[in-house]
Amino acid sequence: MIYLELLWSFFQIGLFSIGGGYAAMPLIQNQVVDIHSWLTMSQFADIMTIAEMTPGPIAINSATFVGIQTAGIPGAIIATIGCVLPSCVIVMTLAYIYYRYRGLNMVQGILSGLRPAVIAMIASACLSLMILSFYGTREIPADIKTIQIIPVIIFITAVFILRKWKINPIYVMFGSGIAGVMILSFC
Numbered sequence: 001m002i003y004l005e006l007l008w009s010f011f012q013i014g015l016f017s018i019g020g021g022y023a024a025m026p027l028i029q030n031q032v033v034d035i036h037s038w039l040t041m042s043q044f045a046d047i048m049t050i051a052e053m054t055p056g057p058i059a060i061n062s063a064t065f066v067g068i069q070t071a072g073i074p075g076a077i078i079a080t081i082g083c084v085l086p087s088c089v090i091v092m093t094l095a096y097i098y099y100r101y102r103g104l105n106m107v108q109g110i111l112s113g114l115r116p117a118v119i120a121m122i123a124s125a126c127l128s129l130m131i132l133s134f135y136g137t138r139e140i141p142a143d144i145k146t147i148q149i150i151p152v153i154i155f156i157t158a159v160f161i162l163r164k165w166k167i168n169p170i171y172v173m174f175g176s177g178i179a180g181v182m183i184l185s186f187c
Contacts, residue, residue, distance in 0.1 A: 002071045003078045005036065010063045010082030015090075019118030021051075021058030025125035028062050038070045041138050045129060053173065059083055130155070150183055 009031040017024030025048060033044050047069070051061035060083055067079030101107055131140055133151045158176045161167055 006075055006079045007082040010079045014083040015086035022125050023118055023121035024059040032066050045132050
């Protein structure tokens, strides 16, 4: 039964995550944490971090890691197939339609209309992870004093380094992770 739930959950995620892996993060969170309770929010944040750092698309990496956590290797395979299957079918169909009707204004209008939705989904995922990192909970508490200063300092430093010196974001993420481990292990 868990295999069918994994397949169906990640099929839905693959079907409705327009805009890539970051846009899929709120959908993954909803399925994995809220609906099925396969992971806690803290475990979800850890898996998102690992999925971001490993090579490959974040949604597929997330599906694989969630599948392993919930049902072992077969779960990882089923979840990954569920995540990839709708994309394959949709891309093949859209490629055919696009090459056949690419000159129509309606096709260009549809593509232009999708951009704001993708930006909103990415912003939602970003805010969820920032709130979890800064406050340690899924929601902003009423008492603003409960903000965790170290993650905020690491975030501001990382943004400053990215903007000022245009360093590769992978190096900044790696350095931020090392800084977080070192600072939090001494506190």
